[in-house]
Structure formats: C-alpha cells, structure tokens
C-alpha cells in the first residue's frame with residue numbers, strides 16, 4: 135500500500151464461546167477496534183487493535199482516544215510514529231498497512247480465518263483451568279491438537295497438583311503440556327511445581343513432556359525467575375514479563391536466555407519485532423490475545439516468519455467467537 139490512507143474505525147464487543155479463567159481473573163468479553171485503511175488506488179487494509187490492559191498493553195479507552203484524535207486522512211509517518219505506550223495500536227495500524235493487498239476473506243464466508251484441522255498439531259489448545267481439563271482434553275485431542283496449555287495458580291496448589299497427577303496419567307504419551315501460572319505462584323510454590331515437573335521428567339514410565347512453565351512469578355520477580363531458570367531442568371517461559379517490545383528488550387538485556395512468549399497483538403510494532411527476533415534469534419512461542427480473525431491472520435503471519443524450534447503456537451481455535459465469518463459484515467455495514 136502507498137503512504138496516504140483514508141482511515142475509518144469501529145469499536146466492537148464479542149463474547150467468547152468459553153470464558154478464560156487465569157490468575158488475573160475471569161474474562162468473558164473481548165473488546166477491541168477494527169480499522170480500515172484505504173489507499174489512493176482503493177486498496178483496503180484491515181487491522182485490529184486488541185488491547186489487554188491487565189496484561190500490560192494500553193487500555194481500550196486509550197486506544198479509542200488515539201483513534202478519535204487522528205484525522206480522516208493519515209500517512210505512513212503517523213503510523214510509524216505511534217508511541218510505545220500504545221503497542222496494540224502500533225500492531226493494528228502497521229499490520230493494516232502490511233496486509234493491504236486485499237480483502238480479508240470478507241464476503242467469502244471468512245474461510246480465510248478458519249485454521250485447517252490438518253494443521254492443528256502445530257497449534258496449542260488451552261485446557262480449562264481446574265479439573266475441567268480432565269474432561270476437555272479428549273475433544274481437543276480428537277480435533278488434532280497434540281500440545282495443550284493448562285492454567286495453574288487459579289486454585290489451591292494442593293488441588294492443582296492433584297489434578298496434574300491425574301492429567302499426566304491420562305494424557306497420551308506423545309502430548310506436550312504447558313503450565314501457565316500467569317504470575318500467580320509464590321516463590322515456594324514455583325519451586326514445588328518445578329521440582330514436580332523435574333521428577334516427572336526423570337520418570338521413564340511417564341514420557342509425557344512438560345514443555346515449560348509460563349510466568350511462574352509476577353513481573354517484578356524477574357531476578358528470582360532468572361535464578362529458577364538455572365536451578366531446574368524444566369524450562370521457564372516469560373509472558374507477562376515480556377508483554378511489550380520494551381519489556382522484551384529489557385528482559386533479554388538482563389540476561390534472559392529462556393523462552394519468550396510473544397503476543398503479537400499487544401507486543402507493538404511488527405517491523406520492530408521482526409528486527410529484534412532476527413537480531414537476537416530468541417526462543418519464541420507465539421500466543422493469542424484472543425483477537426478476532428483480523429488480528430489473528432496478521433499474528434499468524436508473524437509467527438510463521440519468526441517461530442524457531444518448532445514450538446506449537448498458542449492460537450488454538452477453542453476460544454473462538456460465535457458467527458466468526460459474518461461478524462465483520464455486521465460491524466461494517468457497507469461491506
């Protein structure tokens with residue numbers, strides 16, 4: 135796309151098919167902004183601003199204020215100077231520019247947006263927190279998933295360790311399991327989980343792989359997580375700690391050599407993310423912010439470009455919305 139665009143935007147609210155429960159709380163409705171850039175030749179680029187303020191991005195209101203103060207005609211210069219305090223806006227506008235080569239499956243039943251079932255082993259699916267995981271995994275396995283992520287730090291650790299014991303004796307041997315604490319464990323609990331996973335790793339009768347424990351401690355406990363990362367076999371992945379490009383660079387600069395969970399939708403500028411990943415070859419796992427199909431497509435593009443080590447991407451379609459393929463027409467009634 136060229137560098138002068140007509141800019142339009144609409145905010146949206148969409149209820150998840152299944153709410154997400156983490157240490158941060160319960161999340162039922164995704165709110166965001168869909169933007170459309172039309173260049174002088176009439177080419178259209180769609181973008182999505184999908185903030186998660188409780189995770190480290192700007193708030194929806196801050197993103198709306200930014201959009202409202204923009205003129206109807208904007209330029210590349212405006213887009214590539216969006217401040218770092220607005221990472222979800224940086225992603226939404228830049229990806230609209232990059233993907234400006236045509237419609238997003240609009241009007242074609244949105245089939246561009248649905249992940250082919252044949253490739254679901256490349257995706258990680260979220261198991262519900264708590265003992266519901268024991269019932270849900272089989273449906274996802276039958277759909278084709280082979281990597282699962284289970285949220286911990288939601289219930290009492292004794293209860294979660296009990297469910298974990300049942301889970302690892304139930305899941306097929308070839309499964310990869312990720313545990314995501316969302317920063318909700320104490321230092322002692324993190325040590326207990328890591329020791330438990332190391333003991334499992336040493337048990338030849340249970341070949342199931344615990345791929346990593348994600349964000350065991352809160353963001354401010356970086357030094358403790360750095361120390362834990364050298365004390366156990368089980369890998370640790372940072373997520374909340376590296377939510378934005380600024381945090382990502384900071385943790386890398388402070389010596390993090392482990393896994394980095396990248397949420398393209400809120401990390402910030404895709405062009406700067408590419409530069410960082412190419413420069414430092416980090417071990418990245420790409421992860422959804424429960425965006426709609428518009429940001430999902432842009433995020434999957436980045437994941438395909440930047441993924442290393444064949445790690446499944448956290449974009450399982452299990453949290454999809456209703457009417458995924460018609461909602462854009464409903465939102466943008468002149469399509």
Ligand SMILES: O=C(O)CCC(=O)c1ccccc1C(=O)O
Nearest residue numbers: 258283316421422423424448449
């Ligand atoms: O990464 C995944 O596997 C799924 C996405 C996910 O877990 C998530 C989705 C929204 C907000 C926070 C998180 C998280 O990883 O903590």
Ligand SMILES: [Mg+2]
Nearest residue numbers: 314316348373
């Ligand atoms: Mg996480």
